[in-house]
Amino acid sequence: MKTIIPKTIKDQQVVVPGSKSISHRILICASLCTGISTIENLLESEDIKWTMNALTCFGAQIDRINEGRFRVIGFGGTLKPCEKEIYLGNSGTSMRLLAGIAALGTTEYVLTGDKRMCERPMVELLNALKRLGIHAISPNRQGTPPVRICGGNRQGGTVTLDCSKSSQYLSSLLMMGTFMAKGLDISLESLPVSSPYIDLTLDIMTKFKVEAHRIHPCLYQVPGQQSYSPGDFFVEPDLSNAGYFWALGAITGQMISVKNISQNSLQGDLKQVKILEQMGCTVKFQENEIGVCGSELTGIDVDMSDTPDAVPAIAVVAGFAKGRTRIHNIRHLREKECDRIDAVSSQLLKMGIMVKQGDDFMEITGGAPKGARIETFNDHRIAMAFSMPGLLIPGMEIENETCVEKSFPNYWEIFDAL
Structure with missing residues (x-):
C-alpha cells in the first residue's frame, strides 16, 4: 500500500x-537477425524480461552490457527446440507477438502465463495460423492461453485475420511473414483497433531492412524470403x-x-x-x-x-x-x-x-x-x-x-x- x-x-x-511497445518489437526483430545487434535505452521491465526469456528459449543470446544497453545475437529465423513451457506472466504483447515467431519453429512450443493471461483472447491469431497450415491450438478449447504452436510450414500465402480485439495479431504475422516462401497477403475482416501500433511495427521492421506494406487499411502484404539485418538501435521514451x-x-x-x-x-x-x-x-x-x-x-x-x-x-x-x-x-x-x-x-x-x-x-x-x-x-x-x-x-x-x-x-x- x-x-x-x-x-x-x-x-x-x-x-x-524506453517505450515498452518498441522494446518488445526491437528485441524480437534483433533476435530474428543473423548477427549481432545493440539496443540502447531498452526498457528493463517485467514484461520485457518475459519477452527476453522467451527469445532466449528460441535461441537468441541476449546480454546486458549496462543499464538500458543490450547486445542481441540473433537466431536468424531458425529456432531451437524448447521442451519446457514458456511463461509470459500477464504480458499480452509478449504472448501475441511471440506466437507468430514460435510458428517459425519445427518443434512444438507451449506459451502460457498467469491466471489473467490465461483468460485473454488468442483465438483470432490461432485461427489465422491454422489457415497458414501451422498447428496452433488452445488445449482448453477457450481460445485462450496456454497455447501450443508447432510450425514446419513456411509456404505462406493469403490469410484473413480478425483484429477487432488486438492489433498485435497483425504485428505478429507481419514480423514472421518475411520468412514465408510466398510471403503473406493479410486481409483484415474489419478495421483494426489500436492501429498506430501497426505503424510502429512496420517502422521497426524497416529499420531492420525488411519490408511489409499497407495496401489499404484492411490489406497488408509481406514479401517472402527476406532477411533481418542487425545493427545499432535506440528505443525512444x-x-x-x-x-x-x-x-x-x-x-x-x-x-x-x-x-x-x-x-x-x-x-x-x-x-x-x-x-x-x-x-x-x-x-x-x-x-x-x-x-x-x-x-x-x-x-x-x-x-x-x-x-x-x-x-x-x-x-x-x-x-x-x-x-x-x-x-x-x-x-x-x-x-x-x-x-x-x-x-x-x-x-x-x-x-x-x-x-x-x-x-x-x-x-x-x-x-x-x-x-x-x-x-x-x-x-x-x-x-x-x-x-x-x-x-x-x-x-x-x-x-x-x-x-x-x-x-x-x-x-x-x-x-x-x-
Whole structure:
C-alpha cells in the first residue's frame, strides 16, 4: 500500500524510460537477425524480461552490457527446440507477438502465463495460423492461453485475420511473414483497433531492412524470403508513460514537460496531448520535449480506439473537468490486464465522481474528487493513473503499488521526486 501525500507541484521536466511497445518489437526483430545487434535505452521491465526469456528459449543470446544497453545475437529465423513451457506472466504483447515467431519453429512450443493471461483472447491469431497450415491450438478449447504452436510450414500465402480485439495479431504475422516462401497477403475482416501500433511495427521492421506494406487499411502484404539485418538501435521514451505526467500538468495547472520526445513519434499515445488540448490545456512543443499545462478543464467526446493505454489517465483528468467526458470505441479495454472500463469506473466512483459505463464507452461527469483507497486489479496503468490526484487531494492510497514494474520499474522514484 502506498499512501500519497499532497504537495505543491511546480513547473518541471521529467524523463521517462524506453517505450515498452518498441522494446518488445526491437528485441524480437534483433533476435530474428543473423548477427549481432545493440539496443540502447531498452526498457528493463517485467514484461520485457518475459519477452527476453522467451527469445532466449528460441535461441537468441541476449546480454546486458549496462543499464538500458543490450547486445542481441540473433537466431536468424531458425529456432531451437524448447521442451519446457514458456511463461509470459500477464504480458499480452509478449504472448501475441511471440506466437507468430514460435510458428517459425519445427518443434512444438507451449506459451502460457498467469491466471489473467490465461483468460485473454488468442483465438483470432490461432485461427489465422491454422489457415497458414501451422498447428496452433488452445488445449482448453477457450481460445485462450496456454497455447501450443508447432510450425514446419513456411509456404505462406493469403490469410484473413480478425483484429477487432488486438492489433498485435497483425504485428505478429507481419514480423514472421518475411520468412514465408510466398510471403503473406493479410486481409483484415474489419478495421483494426489500436492501429498506430501497426505503424510502429512496420517502422521497426524497416529499420531492420525488411519490408511489409499497407495496401489499404484492411490489406497488408509481406514479401517472402527476406532477411533481418542487425545493427545499432535506440528505443525512444514511452509515451503511454509520459501521459501520466501530462495528466498531472492538466490537473495541477503547472507546465509538466517530458524530455527526449519527438513530435514525429509514431507512438499512438502522442495523441494524448491533442486530447488534453481539447479539454482546455496548453501544450508546449519544444525541441525533443513536450509539456502540458491545464487551466479550466472541460469535458469532451473522444474516440480512443487507437490509444487504449491512455484511457485511464484521460479518465482521471475528466474527473476534474467541468461537464461530461465521453470516451468511446474502447471495447477492447475489457481484454487488457484487467477489465479497464470497469476498473476505472469503479475507482472514480470511489472518489465521488459520477461514471456511466457501457460495453464500449465511459461517460464521466467531472466534479470535486475526494481521496480513496484505489484497487489496482494488478494493473500498472490503474496504479499510475490514480496516483496523480494524490498530489492534489488528501487520502489517496494505492494498493499493490509494485504492479507498476510491469512497464515502469522506477515510476515511484520519479513520482516521489516531483
